[in-house]
Amino acid sequence: MFALLRLMAVGFVVLTVVYICLSLYSRSVRRGKLExxxxxxxxxxxxxxxxxxxxxxxxxxxxxxxxxxxxxIWGVYIIPMTLVTALIYFMNFH
Structure with a gap:
């Protein structure tokens, strides 16, 4: 159980960094197009x-x-978390 919590914490931090970078990049591209x-x-x-x-x-x-x-861009959180949850469920209960 501790390993799962650690995986989730590290994953959340990594996904947050990816989300922030992707969000800033997308906003800068939009600003460039407006300019x-x-x-x-x-x-x-x-x-x-x-x-x-x-x-x-x-x-x-x-x-x-x-x-x-x-x-x-919120898919950065939703897709990996859904895949990891599904993988854990199917590996343990099927």
Whole structure:
């Protein structure tokens, strides 16, 4: 039983690190796409940070926070935990 708890604790820490990295990467990719969209519609110019550009990017990131893609990242926790639980169950009880 102690080995299972230790496995779950280590697994949770590893999955948390993976989740944070994946979440930050996905958000940075979305920010890059929003910046590129702004630059193509308004011209690149000197790529000056304007309040309008910042507001556009922040609005886009707020939309991203409620998106399906953001919710799918939770699969980092759900899929491995489900597989390990199923594996333990089938190895011990079937």
């Amino acid at each position: 590129a969209e702004w630059d193509t519609t308004h011209g690149t110019g000197d790529r000056e940070e304007t309040p309008e550009r910042d507001a556009f990017i922040e609005e886009g990131l707020q939309d991203y926070d409620g998106s399906l893609r953001r919710k799918l």
